Amino acid sequence: MPGERSIISPIIIVGSALILYWVYRDSRARDAYPPFWFAAIGFSGLFIHFLAVPLGALIYIMVRPKGRLVPCPHCGAPRLATLTECPKCEGPLKKECYRCHAAIPVEATECPECGSRS
Numbered sequence: 001m002p003g004e005r006s007i008i009s010p011i012i013i014v015g016s017a018l019i020l021y022w023v024y025r026d027s028r029a030r031d032a033y034p035p036f037w038f039a040a041i042g043f044s045g046l047f048i049h050f051l052a053v054p055l056g057a058l059i060y061i062m063v064r065p066k067g068r069l070v071p072c073p074h075c076g077a078p079r080l081a082t083l084t085e086c087p088k089c090e091g092p093l094k095k096e097c098y099r100c101h102a103a104i105p106v107e108a109t110e111c112p113e114c115g116s117r118s
């Protein structure tokens with residue numbers, strides 16, 4: 001049925017693009033190989049079946065690095081709280097405590113490990 005197909009396909013295209021965009025942004029914030037996920041899910045959706053896109057996104061959600069997303073103190077982009085470098089602007093997110101040498105958040109004024117002021 002050509003008429004039915006022409007109504008459904010724009011929804012599929014827009015939906016797939018939104019899912020791909022979200023996966024790309026989320027994997028970049030988590031530093032989890034965004035070009036790999038974007039290409040793998042995008043190509044599967046294009047050449048295998050459009051359902052590979054939501055399915056690929058589900059697999060991504062299951063295997064992605066877990067953790068809280070917090071804004072970067074340099075550029076404001078969301079990133080995983082445990083990263084040492086911003087995936088977007090590559091600014092440092094951790095500094096070394098001069099006393100106990102623990103890796104502490106760059107915006108911290110007090111070391112959470114030993115309590116010394118930097």
Ligand SMILES: [Zn+2]
Nearest residue numbers: 072075086089
């Ligand atoms: Zn940044």
Ligand SMILES: [Zn+2]
Nearest residue numbers: 097100111114
């Ligand atoms: Zn310390």
